[in-house]
Amino acid sequence: MLLRLLLLLLLCAGPRFAALADDGYRLWLKYDLLPEGSARKAWQAQAKGISLDNNAGPTLQTAASELQLGLQGLLGRPVPVGAPGGKGRIRLRVAPDATLGQEGYRISAQKDGIEITGPTDAAVLYGCFALLRQVQTGQLPDKLSLSSQPRIQHRLLNHWDNPNGTVERGYAGSSIWKWQELPEVLDPRYQDYARANASIGINGVVLNNVNASARYLTPEYLRKVAALAGVMRPYGIRVYLSVFWAAPKVIGGLPTSDPLDPKVKQWWKARTDEIYQTIPDFGGFLVKANSEGEPGPQDYGRNHADGANMLAQALGTHDGIVMWRAFVYKANSKGDRFKEAYEEFQPLDGKFDPKVLVQVKNGPIDFQAREPFHPLFGAMPRTPLVLEVQLTQEYLGFATHLVYLGPLIKECLDSDTHSQGPGSTVAKVVDGTLEKHSLSGIAGVANIGSDRNWTGHPIGQSNWYAFGRLAWDHTLSSASIAEEWTRMTLTRQPEAVAAVTDVLNKSRDIYVRYTTPLGLHHIMGQTLHYGPEPWLAKSDRPDWTSVYYHKADSVGLGFNRTASGSNALSLYAPGARQVWSNPATCPPSYLLWFHHVGWGQQLSTGRSLWDELTTRYYTGADSVLWMQQRWEQVKPALDARLHADVAARLRIQHREALWWRDACVLYFQTFSRRPIPQALTPPTRPLAEIKQLVDLYQLR
Ligand code: BDP
Numbered sequence: 001m002l003l004r005l006l007l008l009l010l011l012c013a014g015p016r017f018a019a020l021a022d023d024g025y026r027l028w029l030k031y032d033l034l035p036e037g038s039a040r041k042a043w044q045a046q047a048k049g050i051s052l053d054n055n056a057g058p059t060l061q062t063a064a065s066e067l068q069l070g071l072q073g074l075l076g077r078p079v080p081v082g083a084p085g086g087k088g089r090i091r092l093r094v095a096p097d098a099t100l101g102q103e104g105y106r107i108s109a110q111k112d113g114i115e116i117t118g119p120t121d122a123a124v125l126y127g128c129f130a131l132l133r134q135v136q137t138g139q140l141p142d143k144l145s146l147s148s149q150p151r152i153q154h155r156l157l158n159h160w161d162n163p164n165g166t167v168e169r170g171y172a173g174s175s176i177w178k179w180q181e182l183p184e185v186l187d188p189r190y191q192d193y194a195r196a197n198a199s200i201g202i203n204g205v206v207l208n209n210v211n212a213s214a215r216y217l218t219p220e221y222l223r224k225v226a227a228l229a230g231v232m233r234p235y236g237i238r239v240y241l242s243v244f245w246a247a248p249k250v251i252g253g254l255p256t257s258d259p260l261d262p263k264v265k266q267w268w269k270a271r272t273d274e275i276y277q278t279i280p281d282f283g284g285f286l287v288k289a290n291s292e293g294e295p296g297p298q299d300y301g302r303n304h305a306d307g308a309n310m311l312a313q314a315l316g317t318h319d320g321i322v323m324w325r326a327f328v329y330k331a332n333s334k335g336d337r338f339k340e341a342y343e344e345f346q347p348l349d350g351k352f353d354p355k356v357l358v359q360v361k362n363g364p365i366d367f368q369a370r371e372p373f374h375p376l377f378g379a380m381p382r383t384p385l386v387l388e389v390q391l392t393q394e395y396l397g398f399a400t401h402l403v404y405l406g407p408l409i410k411e412c413l414d415s416d417t418h419s420q421g422p423g424s425t426v427a428k429v430v431d432g433t434l435e436k437h438s439l440s441g442i443a444g445v446a447n448i449g450s451d452r453n454w455t456g457h458p459i460g461q462s463n464w465y466a467f468g469r470l471a472w473d474h475t476l477s478s479a480s481i482a483e484e485w486t487r488m489t490l491t492r493q494p495e496a497v498a499a500v501t502d503v504l505n506k507s508r509d510i511y512v513r514y515t516t517p518l519g520l521h522h523i524m525g526q527t528l529h530y531g532p533e534p535w536l537a538k539s540d541r542p543d544w545t546s547v548y549y550h551k552a553d554s555v556g557l558g559f560n561r562t563a564s565g566s567n568a569l570s571l572y573a574p575g576a577r578q579v580w581s582n583p584a585t586c587p588p589s590y591l592l593w594f595h596h597v598g599w600g601q602q603l604s605t606g607r608s609l610w611d612e613l614t615t616r617y618y619t620g621a622d623s624v625l626w627m628q629q630r631w632e633q634v635k636p637a638l639d640a641r642l643h644a645d646v647a648a649r650l651r652i653q654h655r656e657a658l659w660w661r662d663a664c665v666l667y668f669q670t671f672s673r674r675p676i677p678q679a680l681t682p683p684t685r686p687l688a689e690i691k692q693l694v695d696l697y698q699l700r
Pocket of ligand 1: 168169210211288327366367394
């Protein structure tokens with residue numbers, strides 16, 4: 001009796017993520033006991049055990065143990081693995097199925113139990129996590145019939161982690177990779193990281209920063225990378241490396257890194273062969289070249305295709321890919337940074353090796369809170385394009401502002417490039433269906449660090465989650481993902497689920513309102529990219545200033561990208577261009593991206609530009625108070641510690657929303673010379689005082 005009680009206690013205490021009450025470590029894989037009731041009973045009857053083939057490989061065994069772990073926690077009972085079939089058992093079976101691709105799964109209720117099948121071990125693993133999701137979100141097992149396959153082939157996290165443990169633009173502690181301890185010490189966290197990724201379908205991880213160190217290609221580091229690959233492998237995850245273009249010079253002792261030099265080619269070929277000897281399922285390379293001071297093929301008069309193709313040839317018959325980033329721009333005060341990646345890459349369409357994908361950020365500038373979709377989408381039909389989004393909130397308030405990114409990612413995926421007529425969405429470009437590519441990919445710049453809760457802001461976890469779910473299936477709605485995540489991670493209480501998802505769904509628009517309404521962009525604090533600095537006029541490069549982007553003057557505000565301005569609009573297909581080209585019909589949220597609008601100009605909202613701008617700054621900041629109130633309402637339904645943590649961060653968020661509001665309203669007022677609309681209370685502090693705040697943050 002005592003033993004049984006102990007066992008039950010252990011099961012209910014939760015699975016492998018042994019943790020304090022709720023410190024966020026368990027992410028969405030919490031598996032706390034379901035409340036007593038019909039759902040728990042029904043699942044208990046269906047999940048008396050798990051059976052699988054005797055000769056199951058590591059991934060299938062992992063699938064079974066993950067399913068066991070989850071079900072035992074959720075159902076509060078032992079769920080043995082491996083016992084023979086029988087009624088009420090869950091069967092895992094690998095079986096060919098041409099309709100499911102490589103990674104798709106099918107879950108079906110059979111007469112004697114549930115069956116999870118798929119053409120590969122990884123597919124069954126995804127099916128197990130999908131079944132757990134059903135149980136966690138309160139679905140019932142009867143008439144269970146589910147099947148799903150990923151729409152995008154390579155679903156990757158990009159870590160911007162450095163060998164010394166720092167994370168570029170990381171706000172959740174230091175890197176989770178402990179290079180100095182590898183390969184001997186395998187922090188248990190690596191496995192927990194792998195399971196979290198597998199649970200949402202992420203199948204690849206670029207371990208290191210795009211501003212890469214050459215040392216990752218040394219034998220010493222490859223052994224460390226191999227150790228991590230060993231942890232990821234049973235979870236269907238392959239590892240990739242960002243490479244430093246000048247590695248042949250820096251660690252190879254060659255006089256050049258020219259991609260057409262035979263010795264350089266040979267060097268990369270030898271390195272690549274060595275990598276595959278150490279890591280047979282290595283995924284491939286990510287490259288940032290000739291961008292922001294990084295070396296690249298242009299240093300030798302070659303172009304991006306020359307560089308990418310040389311690496312693709314080095315991969316040879318190995319099963320790997322090259323992801324070559326299109327994030328490039330030169331400092332040219334007269335030009336428009338918006339157009340630069342397009343101008344460099346579009347002419348190279350059709351010139352890349354079949355193993356190369358070009359990786360393009362969601363928007364043309366740099367991960368701003370709202371950007372129009374990047375004009376390269378739809379403009380390179382002969383090249384598979386990887387969509388890169390940023391989960392770490394570099395320009396979105398770090399780990400202090402609550403911003404759920406589902407709507408941002410979705411907005412980009414759903415954008416219509418019109419490249420092949422209406423309906424040519426970014427999603428269809430990226431998943432390869434529009435332009436008939438068999439290779440496809442999507443990448444999220446990770447927001448993960450060594451903080452106990454992984455993401456610093458507890459709600460940041462939802463961005464990791466949403467990225468994975470959308471990478472798997474971009475037709476899911478961001479709202480349904482927010483709800484699913486909330487139920488799995490925070491609470492099962494229906495009103496609280498509704499309130500939290502309401503906050504999540506509106507949070508991105510609120511952030512845009514109090515920082516960069518109406519299509520303003522890149523007016524944040526220099527270098528650190530935190531807080532407002534719209535007055536920034538001097539920097540190492542003109543396109544790192546704010547005035548370059550907002551162009552405020554006595555006439556109005558905004559960047560004229562029409563034919564009378566930089567003409568960046570001409571990069572879009574006519575259908576897409578049309579939406580934005582007329583200031584009278586351009587959606588207000590994109591207005592200042594494309595037009596210099598007079599302060600007194602009446603907008604479609606009925607207000608003048610100045611009144612609309614100020615109103616949005618004010619309502620944005622006020623909406624943070626609304627978020628706080630909504631958050632207060634859910635207090636009884638949430639873990640107290642987690643609730644308090646988010647509440648405290650919301651207080652910072654409100655203070656800083658006021659900072660943004662006052663800074664921008666007062667600064668732009670020096671150009672508009674108009675009064676703050678009567679319904680709003682003017683800021684009480686002078687602009688000079690606010691400017692000092694920025695200095696404080698930037699530690700200058
Ligand atoms: C910018 C970041 C910089 C990155 C760069 C990139 O500020 O740290 O290295 O993007 O994506 O947003 O390469």
